[in-house]
Amino acid sequence: DAGVIQSPRHEVTEMGQEVTLRCKPISGHNSLFWYRQTMMRGLELLIYFNNNVPIDDSGMPEDRFSAKMPNASFSTLKIQPSEPRDSAVYFCASSLVPSGVTDTQYFGPGTRLTVL
Amino acid sequence: GENVEQHPSTLSVQEGDSAVIKCTYSDSASNYFPWYKQELGKGPQLIIDIRSNVGEKKDQRIAVTLNKTAKHFSLHITETQPEDSAVYFCAPCFSGGYNKLIFGAGTRLAVHP
Numbered sequence: 001d002a003g004v005i006q007s008p009r010h011e012v013t014e015m016g017q018e019v020t021l022r023c024k025p026i027s028g029h030n031s032l033f034w035y036r037q038t039m040m041r042g043l044e045l046l047i048y049f050n051n052n053v054p055i056d057d058s059g060m061p062e063d064r065f066s067a068k069m070p071n072a073s074f075s076t077l078k079i080q081p082s083e084p085r086d087s088a089v090y091f092c093a094s095s096l097v098p099s100g101v102t103d104t105q106y107f108g109p110g111t112r113l114t115v116l
Numbered sequence: 117g118e119n120v121e122q123h124p125s126t127l128s129v130q131e132g133d134s135a136v137i138k139c140t141y142s143d144s145a146s147n148y149f150p151w152y153k154q155e156l157g158k159g160p161q162l163i164i165d166i167r168s169n170v171g172e173k174k175d176q177r178i179a180v181t182l183n184k185t186a187k188h189f190s191l192h193i194t195e196t197q198p199e200d201s202a203v204y205f206c207a208p209c210f211s212g213g214y215n216k217l218i219f220g221a222g223t224r225l226a227v228h229p
Contacts, residue, residue: 004159031215043160043205043219055214091159097215104150105217107159 004108006092012114018080021111024073025094033105034067034077035091043091049075050097082115089113118143118210122220129196130228137223139206140188148209149182149189150217155202160219163204164191196227 005024013019025032034046048056052069060067064083069075079086089112093105119142129135139149150165166173166180166189173180179192189208193200203224207217 042221045216048214048216050214056216093159095215103215104162104165105215107152107161109157110159 004092004094004106006090006108006111008111009109010112010114012116013082014116015083016081017115018078019082019086019113019115021077021090021092021113023075023077023092023108025075025092026106027073029094029096029106030072031095031097031105032069032075033093033095034075035093035107037089037091037110038087046077079113082113084115087113087115118218120206120208120218120220122206122223124223125221126224126226128226128228131196131198133196135191135193135196135200135225135227137191137204137206137225138188139190139208139220140186141206141208141218142187143208143211143218144184144187145211146208147211149180150207150209151180151191152205152207152219153202154205154222160205193225196225198227198229201225201227 007022032049037043046059047067049069067077089110091110093107095105121140123138147168152160153163154160164178164180166182177194182189203222205222206220210216
């Protein structure tokens, strides 16, 4: 298996621009997570999807952030408009979660976002 | 809310020594306790996990011990090697619903040859 695939790996943009990050989870997984990692705040969960439905978006910082999962093999995280404080590494992770059981989350390589 | 503390924040050892990292958590109903390793430029990867019905689990040079009463679990690495150098995160599962992991702040381990 190729693992979780994220694109782009690096993104540099200017303040005010729209940024779209992409994720392809491991085939067969039913759960998808978006995380943000910064030195100040560590690893933070932004949003969780189960069977393509957003279950917990309490970690989404503000309305400038939105996430979609149109099908089981693709998800996007969009920031519009972007701000310098959004600079971070964004990770996507996927998992196969039988009902009532917690299991391993597999992380992608991340997208390093720099907003100038 | 959920609270996870990890100690120490940095750890430096000589090759061949042992390393121990401790994680304390606040959610007494947590039932899943993983440790992740993050190498430079990569995403975190699971290295070992334990469930609440077990007190200890070992996988070659890595072991995890759990004390549910005291609400802490520890990662033990024996015979450390330079390739063990990385950032290690504990991530106890929050019991309030789904597969939600609460990550600690991380421990940067440096193994010197």
